[in-house]
Amino acid sequence: MIDGLIFDKDGTLFDFRVSWGNWAGTFLRRIASDEAHARRLGQAIGYDLEDGSFAPDSPVIAATAADIAAALLPHLPGLTHAELTDRIDASAGMAPMSEAVPLRPLLEGLRSKGLRLGLATNDSEIPARQHLATHGITDCFDFIAGYDSGHGPKPGPGMCLAFARETGLDPARVAMVGDSRHDLEAGRAAGMRTIAVLTGVAKREDLAPHADVVLTDIGAIPGWLAGL
Known part of the structure; x- marks a missing residue:
C-alpha cells in the first residue's frame, strides 16, 4: 500500500x-566572453553547446546549483562561488520547463485517491517553487524542499524523511519517484519504495537495479498503483 509519493523535479515532473x-x-552564452568561452564552460559541466545534450555525469542532471557553480568557477575569474551560485539560481528560476506529462490532471488525480504528495529536488528551493508556480501546481504538494x-x-535521505515526518506517513508506505540514481538512492536510504522514470538522461539499465519499477514517465504511476 502506498500513502504518499515524493517526486524529483527535473527529469521527472519536467522533461x-x-x-x-x-x-x-x-x-552559458550570457556569462561567457565569446562563443569559444561558452563551449569551454559547457565542457566543464558536461554540456555540448552544439547539440544541446548532456553527458551522463553532468552536474546539471542531479547535483546542486553550488556544485554547478564549482565546476564553472575556474573558467570565470572575477566571480566568487556565492555570486555564481546566485546567478545560476536567478537564471534557473526563469527557465521555461516542459511538462513530462500534463501535470495538473495527474497530480489532482493522485490527490483524489488520498495520496500525499511531496517534492524533493537538488535544485534550490526558490527556483523550484517558481517552476511549480509557473505551471500552476504548487498547491498540489504537501511538502516542497530543495537542497x-x-x-x-540527495542522495542523502533527508528530504524524503522530512516529507514523511511532516505528513505523518510511514516511509515504508511512501514511494520516491525520480530519473536518477541520486533520487532512487535517497528513497532507498529513507526506507521507501522507488519508482524510476525515463524522462531524464539515465537509461533503463542504469536505473533498474535501484528501482522497484521503471516507468516510461510519471503518467504511468496510476496504473502501477492500481496493480499493487
Whole structure:
C-alpha cells in the first residue's frame, strides 16, 4: 500500500532534455566572453553547446546549483562561488520547463485517491517553487524542499524523511519517484519504495537495479498503483 509519493523535479515532473538543454545554452552564452568561452564552460559541466545534450555525469542532471557553480568557477575569474551560485539560481528560476506529462490532471488525480504528495529536488528551493508556480501546481504538494531547505541534498535521505515526518506517513508506505540514481538512492536510504522514470538522461539499465519499477514517465504511476 502506498500513502504518499515524493517526486524529483527535473527529469521527472519536467522533461530534462527539453527544459534544461535550452536553459544551459542560453545561460552559458550570457556569462561567457565569446562563443569559444561558452563551449569551454559547457565542457566543464558536461554540456555540448552544439547539440544541446548532456553527458551522463553532468552536474546539471542531479547535483546542486553550488556544485554547478564549482565546476564553472575556474573558467570565470572575477566571480566568487556565492555570486555564481546566485546567478545560476536567478537564471534557473526563469527557465521555461516542459511538462513530462500534463501535470495538473495527474497530480489532482493522485490527490483524489488520498495520496500525499511531496517534492524533493537538488535544485534550490526558490527556483523550484517558481517552476511549480509557473505551471500552476504548487498547491498540489504537501511538502516542497530543495537542497538548501535544511534537509541536505540527495542522495542523502533527508528530504524524503522530512516529507514523511511532516505528513505523518510511514516511509515504508511512501514511494520516491525520480530519473536518477541520486533520487532512487535517497528513497532507498529513507526506507521507501522507488519508482524510476525515463524522462531524464539515465537509461533503463542504469536505473533498474535501484528501482522497484521503471516507468516510461510519471503518467504511468496510476496504473502501477492500481496493480499493487
